[in-house]
Amino acid sequence: MLFMVQMKVNPPSHLTKEEFDDVKVAEKNRALDIQRKGKWPHLWRVTGKYSNVSIFDVESNQELHELLSSLPLFPYMDIEVTPLNEHPSALKD
Numbered sequence: 001m002l003f004m005v006q007m008k009v010n011p012p013s014h015l016t017k018e019e020f021d022d023v024k025v026a027e028k029n030r031a032l033d034i035q036r037k038g039k040w041p042h043l044w045r046v047t048g049k050y051s052n053v054s055i056f057d058v059e060s061n062q063e064l065h066e067l068l069s070s071l072p073l074f075p076y077m078d079i080e081v082t083p084l085n086e087h088p089s090a091l092k093d
């Protein structure tokens with residue numbers, strides 16, 4: 001199942017810059033781990049914003065929720081999930 005996921009980061013005011021930098025390092029490591037498992041095939045920065053557009057390839061809504069909530073930045077992001085279906089006019093491989 002493919003999902004478009006849009007994540008907008010809201011840096012917390014209660015963490016110091018150093019504390020938030022540590023969260024971002026942990027986030028990067030977790031994001032790389034999920035990508036290496038093939039579950040997060042696209043990750044794009046939205047130009048000019050602290051947000052991304054991603055494609056996740058997972059088995060279920062539950063798996064997507066578990067992956068997203070495992071991200072260290074999860075408490076500091078607004079996340080929108082859009083389920084995707086194959087388009088009938090899409091060129092096939």
Ligand SMILES: O=C(O)C[C@H]1C=CC(=O)O1
Nearest residue numbers: 007009027028031051052
């Ligand atoms: O920076 C972001 O867009 C938020 C998050 C998503 C992947 C990652 O490493 O951080």
